[in-house]
Amino acid sequence: MTKFEEVQEKLKQIGYTQEKIQELVELLAPEVEHSLFYDVAEKLSDQDVEGYTQRIRQAQDKDAYNSIVAELAKIAYGEQYEAKMHDLFAQQLDQIAEQTLKMRSTYRKYAAGDPDTVKSVNDAANSEDVKKIMQQMKEDGFDFPAEATK
Secondary structure (H helix, E strand, O other): OOHHHHHHHHHHHOOOOHHHHHHHHHHHHHHHHHHHHHHHHOOOOHHHHHHHHHHHHHOOOHHHHHHHHHHHHHHHHHHHHHHHHHHHHHHHHHHHHHHHHHHHHHHHHHHOOOHHHHHHHHHHHOOHHHHHHHHHHHHOOOOHHHHHOO
16 A cells, blocks of 8 residues: 555544545645646756646646646656655655544533633634634635534
8 A cells, every 4th residue: 555545544544534535636636736836847947837837827627737737746746646746645644644543632621611722722712823824724625624624
């Protein structure tokens, strides 16, 4: 089993559906592509980078875009580019799994009335940064209380 498959199983075990995992992969694609673009830029001339940038901008559909990304991945990572791309996604998904487990643990401690956790959560809840993040998550369709209590 690949690392990518292992992380998907880990996410399923903590309650994520295959549909949610696929949504996460789609949401993580820009982050993974950013890593790819950085890595490939080190291997190409400025002129080649500009050429690929133009091709990406002119891509007519998702298939054309994905084809260019695959070309770049092959340049950056060689023949094992698919495995490397899966590893990049696996790293990101594993971080999500770990953060989910931490959030659930904190929520359970809070719900149980652990004084240190209650104080920390209340302090954080009153933070403007946290309020902005929670609002953005809500707007993005992430139901924090529902996810935290699974």
